[in-house]
Amino acid sequence: MENADPFASSTAPLTWHDFLERMRQPSAADFVKAIKSFIVSFSNNAPDPERDSAAVQEFLANMEMAFRAHPLWAGCSEEELESAGEGLEKYVMTKLYTRVFASVPDDSKLDEQLFEKIGLVQQFIRPEQLDIKTTFQNETSWLLAQKELQKINMYKAPRDKLVCILNCCKVINNLLLNASIASNEDPPGADEFLPVLIYVTLKANPPQLHSNLLYILRYRRQSRMVAEAAYFFTNMLSAESFISNINAESLSMDEREFEMNMESARALLSGLSSDLDGVLKEPQQKSLYSTKEKDPSIGSDLSLLSSEATSGAKLEPHAKDQLITKVPSISDLENKGAAMLLKEDQASLAFREYPYLYANVGDLTVNDVEDLLNHYKQLVFKHVCLSKGLGVPAPPLPLSISQTQAQKHAETMKDSADTRAAEVKDNTLNDIGSTNDVSNQVSLFEVETSESKLPQEEAVVPQ
Amino acid sequence: MGCSSSLPDRNSGRLGGLNAENGGAPDAKNLRVKLVLLGDSGVGKSCIVLRFVRGQFDPTSKVTVGASFLSQTIALQDSTTVKFEIWDTAGQERYAALAPLYYRGAAVAVVVYDITSPESFNKAQYWVKELQKHGSPDIVMALVGNKADLHENREVPVQDGIDYAEKNGMFFIETSAKTADNINQLFEEIAKRLPRPSSS
Numbered sequence: 277m278e279n280a281d282p283f284a285s286s287t288a289p290l291t292w293h294d295f296l297e298r299m300r301q302p303s304a305a306d307f308v309k310a311i312k313s314f315i316v317s318f319s320n321n322a323p324d325p326e327r328d329s330a331a332v333q334e335f336l337a338n339m340e341m342a343f344r345a346h347p348l349w350a351g352c353s354e355e356e357l358e359s360a361g362e363g364l365e366k367y368v369m370t371k372l373y374t375r376v377f378a379s380v381p382d383d384s385k386l387d388e389q390l391f392e393k394i395g396l397v398q399q400f401i402r403p404e405q406l407d408i409k410t411t412f413q414n415e416t417s418w419l420l421a422q423k424e425l426q427k428i429n430m431y432k433a434p435r436d437k438l439v440c441i442l443n444c445c446k447v448i449n450n451l452l453l454n455a456s457i458a459s460n461e462d463p464p465g466a467d468e469f470l471p472v473l474i475y476v477t478l479k480a481n482p483p484q485l486h487s488n489l490l491y492i493l494r495y496r497r498q499s500r501m502v503a504e505a506a507y508f509f510t511n512m513l514s515a516e517s518f519i520s521n522i523n524a525e526s527l528s529m530d531e532r533e534f535e536m537n538m539e540s541a542r543a544l545l546s547g548l549s550s551d552l553d554g555v556l557k558e559p560q561q562k563s564l565y566s567t568k569e570k571d572p573s574i575g576s577d578l579s580l581l582s583s584e585a586t587s588g589a590k591l592e593p594h595a596k597d598q599l600i601t602k603v604p605s606i607s608d609l610e611n612k613g614a615a616m617l618l619k620e621d622q623a624s625l626a627f628r629e630y631p632y633l634y635a636n637v638g639d640l641t642v643n644d645v646e647d648l649l650n651h652y653k654q655l656v657f658k659h660v661c662l663s664k665g666l667g668v669p670a671p672p673l674p675l676s677i678s679q680t681q682a683q684k685h686a687e688t689m690k691d692s693a694d695t696r697a698a699e700v701k702d703n704t705l706n707d708i709g710s711t712n713d714v715s716n717q718v719s720l721f722e723v724e725t726s727e728s729k730l731p732q733e734e735a736v737v738p739q
Numbered sequence: 740m741g742c743s744s745s746l747p748d749r750n751s752g753r754l755g756g757l758n759a760e761n762g763g764a765p766d767a768k769n770l771r772v773k774l775v776l777l778g779d780s781g782v783g784k785s786c787i788v789l790r791f792v793r794g795q796f797d798p799t800s801k802v803t804v805g806a807s808f809l810s811q812t813i814a815l816q817d818s819t820t821v822k823f824e825i826w827d828t829a830g831q832e833r834y835a836a837l838a839p840l841y842y843r844g845a846a847v848a849v850v851v852y853d854i855t856s857p858e859s860f861n862k863a864q865y866w867v868k869e870l871q872k873h874g875s876p877d878i879v880m881a882l883v884g885n886k887a888d889l890h891e892n893r894e895v896p897v898q899d900g901i902d903y904a905e906k907n908g909m910f911f912i913e914t915s916a917k918t919a920d921n922i923n924q925l926f927e928e929i930a931k932r933l934p935r936p937s938s939s
Contacts, residue, residue, distance in 0.1 A: 407780070407831045449807070465785025466776075466807040466827035470834060503824050507808040510826075514837040526833050 294356070295363025298348050307346075310339070311364070315371045323379035329494035332368065332376075336497050339364055365497050366433035373432040376495065378487035386486045390520055394481040397522055399541035401478055405527040406471040411459040414451055418472065421447040422480035428488050434496035437488055438505060445508040448472050466511075474515045489513060767936045770821045774929070775842045777866040778851035779859040780830035783885045786916035787851065788825050791926055813923075813930060821930040823847075830862075838866075839873055847879045847929055852900075854884045854913065855892040860899070867907055879932050880909045883925060888915040 298304055314335050318328070340361045343349050349357055369376075378384050403413045424444040431437050452464035452472065482488070489512060501509065518526065524534035640648075776784045785806045792811045812822040828834075828841045842848055848870050852863040863882065870880060882904040884895060897913060904911030910928055914921040 407833065462783075462786055463789055463806045465788070466829045467780040467785070467831065469807045469827075470829035470837075471831070503810065504808050507824075507826050510840050511807075514834075514840045517837060517840065518834065521836075528833070 291359035292363050292366065295360050295367070298360065301348060303346075303348055307339070307342070311368060315368065318372055318375050323376065325376070325380060325383075325490070325494060328376050328379075332372070332495050333498055336361065336365055336368070337499070361497065361500075362435060365495075366435060369434055369495050370432045372495075377432075377491050378484060383487050383490060384484075386520075387484045390486050390516070391481060391483055393522070394478055394485075394519060395545060396538050396541040397519070398478045398481060399544065400537040401475065401527070403471075403475055405529065406475055407467075408471045408475060409461075409468070411461055412452055412455050412464070412468055412472065414455060417451050418448070418476050418479065421445075421451070421472075421476045425476065425480045426482050428482050429484065434492050435500075438492050438496055438509060441492075441512050442505060442508050444476065445469075445473065445511065448476060470511060470514065473511055474518055477512075477515045478519060485516060489516060768819050770819065770930075770933060770935075772821055772823050772847060772933060773826065773845045774823050774847040774849060775826045775828060775845040776849050776851060777828055777838060777842070777863075777870075778830050778883075779853070779856070779862040782830065782851045782853040782856070782859050783916045784830065784851050785827055787849075787883070787885060787914060787922060787925070788827065790916045790919050790922045792825075811926075813926060815927070815930055821933065823926065823930075838869065842870065842874055842878075844875065845878060846875075846933065847881070848874060849881045849883055849925070849929070850909075851883045851885050852895065853886050854895045854900075855886055855889050857894050860884075860895045864903065867903075867909070871907070877934060879929060879934075880907070881925065881929055882907075882909045882911045884911075884913040885916060887913040887920060888917050 299308055318331075321327075340357070343360050343364075344357055349360065378387065403415070404410075421444045424440055424447055427443075428437050428440040431440065448469060449464070452468050456462065456464050456468075477485070489509075492509065493513075524531040527534065529537075776788065778784050788809050789806050792809045807827040808825065810822060810824045812820050814820050826841050826845070828838055848866075850863045850866045850870075852859040867880065867882070870878060874880075882900060884897070884900045900911050900913065903909075910932060912921050912925050912928065914925055916922065
């Protein structure tokens with residue numbers, strides 16, 4: 277097939293499974309050894325993206341050649357060999373991920389700059405400014421494309437990340453195609469496609485976009501980065517390049533108008549974030565306190581109180597510096613936070629710090645009461661202090677026991693499955709780092725199979 | 740408008756379905772070629788490609804991702820085949836600086852203008868200069884005057900195109916994506932001009 281989806285065959289969970297199966301064969305012992313020692317060799321050196329990338333590319337190429345010559349793959353089709361290569365790439369890169377992803381400060385810095393810039397530009401950008409014709413504008417449906425792109429940080433393997441980009445492009449193209457049919461326009465080409473991809477990227481603002489692209493560029497096996505995949509990846513690179521160079525001219529805006537837009541976006545964001553800093557930073561500190569001090573007393577609560585009082589005091593003059601006229605109220609912030617959590621795919625992770633959130637009454641023991649009471653006191657202090665700091669009256673926390681219980685119950689029903697899934701996944705990923713013998717390796721492979729199924733099925737767009 | 744009007748297929752010399760997508764190293768008999776399309780927005784770049792590629796498909800068949808990337812294989816008389824992987828680029832002025840990302844490594848560049856638009860002809864000349872400066876030195880370039888069916892509104896004389904192409908060592912042709920005129924000829928001519936691996 278000429279224009280068949282280049283990802284279709286290797287996306288199937290079966291191919292990954294097949295790779296793991298073969299690696300479990302006794303005759304694959306040498307391969308397993310080679311893979312392990314290659315991975316271990318990385319821990320001896322400081323990160324150097326160019327050298328690391330070359331080493332991975334060479335290792336993958338050599339191993340694929342060795343597969344080809346090995347009896348395990350005797351009589352196998354090109355496709356089977358190809359999927360073995362895919363499996364190997366996924367395995368090796370999942371192991372090396374934390375070591376090579378965004379491993380140098382320069383990359384992380386560019387990530388932050390890009391994220392910040394997009395955060396500003398997305399506040400005021402309009403489709404026309406990128407030459408998107410009205411017939412092709414469809415902001416609601418573009419949300420689907422944004423979702424696909426935002427999945428990029430859920431995966432570790434280069435190919436899986438690349439598939440997120442390709443799926444995003446696919447959604448855009450389908451929408452463009454439908455729009456062109458509906459409006460009797462010429463079928464869409466790059467003139468229509470690239471501007472929408474840029475717009476979608478601006479709206480999605482996936483964290484660490486720059487590092488993700490570099491990671492794919494460096495660690496996706498080069499021989500597989502061809503044709504359609506290479507084309508759409510290039511579009512993503514060019515979207516990134518356009519965005520990081522966005523200025524008044526590139527949006528056909530008046531210089532002053534552009535600066536004003538950027539300024540007010542900045543004011544809005546820093547207003548929100550300085551408020552959010554107060555809200556978000558403290559709980560992290562607190563959880564540190566409470567784990568360090570085995571028996572948190574009222575005394576420690578008071579020390580927290582004073583530290584928060586000062587941070588609250590700092591907040592106000594800071595907020596006054598901002599250009600925005602209205603300080604968002606606590607409920608504004610709460611709503612904003614809730615909306616952000618809803619958007620995140622792994623929102624339940626944010627609640628992991630709070631062990632009682634998903635607890636049922638029956639799960640609790642008498643020993644938990646003291647702990648709970650301490651948690652409650654801390655929360656009340658924090659809540660009152662924050663309210664004070666923001667200069668708004670503290671809305672009372674909902675107190676009715678039956679009400680909170682009912683609520684909690686409903687939430688538990690809904691979310692506990694999520695949390696559990698997230699936890700399981702997290703543990704699995706931790707496990708990947710620690711394997712020392714072959715028997716361990718086998719069980720590791722099994723766990724990973726089940727882990728990999730979930731995201732992969734999701735990533736496949738039905739034809 | 741209208742590369743969507745369907746005319747009877749003229750697919751002499753086309754191959755359906757045949758291909759060594761999977762890993763087959765390109766050999767002297769089966770070339771795989773990256774072709775980049777440059778030109779102002781609205782000159783019909785994607786229409787040319789669709790007209791070229793659609794022939795072998797029934798129109799309802801799936802275009803997997805979109806018309807901005809398509810591939811098509813043609814057979815030449817010497818029984819070699821050429822698989823074109825066609826990369827479309829956004830032609831709007833604000834995206835001009837991104838083009839090098841696309842034409843890097845391309846074996847062929849097709850620069851398209853609209854014969855009813857002198858601005859698009861100027862833009863085409865800009866792209867030719869760009870490619871001469873930054874493209875790979877042995878890139879095969881073609882200059883294409885599209886929308887030849889609109890000859891009543893012609894504003895760029897054929898001779899201008901011929902002269903400019905000749906001066907710059909390019910192949911020149913006028914096409915109509917609407918009527919399919921010269922579309923296959925364009926790609927066949929390009930295929931003939933490709934440098935061949937010396938082995939065969």
